[in-house]
Amino acid sequence: MTHKLAVLPGDGIGPDIVREACKVLEVLRADFGLDVAWEEAPVGGTAYDQTGHPLPDTTLELAKSADAVLLGAVGGPQWDNLDYTLRPERVALLGLRKELDLFANLRPAKVFPELVDASALRPEVAEGIDIMVVRELTSGIYFGEPRGVEELPDGRRKGLNSLVYTSDEIERIARVAFEIARKRSGRVCSVDKANVLEVSQLWRDVVSHVGQREFPDVELSHMYVDNAAMQLVRDPKQFDVMVTTNMFGDILSDEASMLTGSIGLLPSASLSAEGAGMYEPIHGSAPDIAGIGKANPLATILSTAMMLRYSLDEIELADRIERAVGQVLADGLRTPDIAGEGERAIGTAEMGDAVVAALRG
Numbered sequence: 001m002t003h004k005l006a007v008l009p010g011d012g013i014g015p016d017i018v019r020e021a022c023k024v025l026e027v028l029r030a031d032f033g034l035d036v037a038w039e040e041a042p043v044g045g046t047a048y049d050q051t052g053h054p055l056p057d058t059t060l061e062l063a064k065s066a067d068a069v070l071l072g073a074v075g076g077p078q079w080d081n082l083d084y085t086l087r088p089e090r091v092a093l094l095g096l097r098k099e100l101d102l103f104a105n106l107r108p109a110k111v112f113p114e115l116v117d118a119s120a121l122r123p124e125v126a127e128g129i130d131i132m133v134v135r136e137l138t139s140g141i142y143f144g145e146p147r148g149v150e151e152l153p154d155g156r157r158k159g160l161n162s163l164v165y166t167s168d169e170i171e172r173i174a175r176v177a178f179e180i181a182r183k184r185s186g187r188v189c190s191v192d193k194a195n196v197l198e199v200s201q202l203w204r205d206v207v208s209h210v211g212q213r214e215f216p217d218v219e220l221s222h223m224y225v226d227n228a229a230m231q232l233v234r235d236p237k238q239f240d241v242m243v244t245t246n247m248f249g250d251i252l253s254d255e256a257s258m259l260t261g262s263i264g265l266l267p268s269a270s271l272s273a274e275g276a277g278m279y280e281p282i283h284g285s286a287p288d289i290a291g292i293g294k295a296n297p298l299a300t301i302l303s304t305a306m307m308l309r310y311s312l313d314e315i316e317l318a319d320r321i322e323r324a325v326g327q328v329l330a331d332g333l334r335t336p337d338i339a340g341e342g343e344r345a346i347g348t349a350e351m352g353d354a355v356v357a358a359l360r361g
């Protein structure tokens with residue numbers, strides 16, 4: 001049966017990088033028998049400009065009816081002053097995640113052997129890093145109520161966001177992390193701020209219970225988020241699976257990207273319990289390099305591989321994409337973000353073309 005995809009390029013570099021991922025899909029369809037069809041739809045600031053809303057009903061319906069969603073990125077300075085009820089990041093991105101119940105965000109941070117020198121770390125520290133950040137994605141402080149900015153009687157203003165987790169939300173993300181750990185090294189590190197936050201005390205308690213009751217074979221440790229941020233740089237190989245809240249996972253995965261060389265390399269999968277999946281690079285819309293051919297498309301191409309693996313059950317083709325990316329890096333091809341000093345850099349489209357050529361062998 002034909003795999004039906006919703007492709008949502010979005011804003012900034014979104015269209016630049018999604019174009020390259022679609023080239024990869026074209027080749028898989030033409031040369032490797034992947035039975036796939038996709039429809040594009042506007043999302044984010046672009047959709048707001050076209051329709052008055054960052055997540056038009058037609059886009060949401062397309063996403064809901066698809067077998068998987070491929071997303072570029074949303075947001076940018078031209079929409080920064082919009083009222084919060086219309087901001088692309090909040091309405092479109094958080095809206096899609098919530099509407100599709102994509103509570104489990106998998107963000108693998110793996111150092112390609114060819115890119116050890118591009119890491120922000122010393123080569124001996126960088127070599128072999130392979131971390132899976134499991135981030136809760138549909139709750140926590142990005143979604144908690146009450147929220148807002150209000151005027152106080154004395155003329156000051158008060159800004160408020162709420163960090164809320166219920167035990168069932170913690171249980172389900174913990175299970176995802178433990179299951180993944182079983183297929184990897186059998187170790188989970190849960191990251192929280194239980195020395196200060198009541199929510200984190202609940203988080204730690206629930207993760208521990210799930211571990212003891214259902215996954216006694218998996219080794220569980222706990223770490224405060226400030227220490228985890230430091231340990232990621234000091235000794236990243238101590239981590240295998242990290243499980244954490246929405247905001248901590250957002251921040252730690254951007255940090256982890258620099259261990260691998262660039263934020264332009266890290267893919268992600270966002271999954272629901274019912275089988276929905278959305279795939280996007282972990283970075284944003286990078287307005288500073290939009291439309292000028294400097295964006296690294298590999299995070300999006302690797303997100304496409306995750307889509308084949310997790311939503312379409314095309315494991316062999318997912319492996320092929322990952323091998324092709326390894327091949328272009330082994331061939332010395334570098335976009336500006338991963339080029340060393342004096343090294344020639346290629347553009348976004350050339351990098352996409354190189355992956356296509358490597359796929360074709």
Ligand SMILES: NC(=O)C1=CN([C@@H]2O[C@H](COP(=O)(O)OP(=O)(O)OC[C@H]3O[C@@H](n4cnc5c(N)ncnc54)[C@H](O)[C@@H]3O)[C@@H](O)[C@H]2O)C=CC1
Pocket residue numbers: 013017072073074075076077089093263264265280281282283284285286287288289294295296297299337
């Ligand atoms: N998933 C999404 O759609 C996300 C959207 N955003 C939005 O994106 C906009 C820009 O946010 P920033 O904080 O600047 O974060 P960003 O991730 O867009 O950019 C941070 C830095 O990384 C660089 N960068 C990002 N992706 C790259 C790539 N593929 N290749 C090479 N360099 C890359 C950018 O040029 C910039 O210097 C904001 O409106 C923000 O809200 C931010 C994060 C996630």
Ligand SMILES: CC(C)CC(=O)C(=O)O
Pocket residue numbers: 089090093094250282283
């Ligand atoms: C733009 C935010 C809502 C989310 C974010 O930065 C992310 O998911 O990486």
Ligand SMILES: [Mg+2]
Pocket residue numbers: 250251254282283
């Ligand atoms: Mg982020």
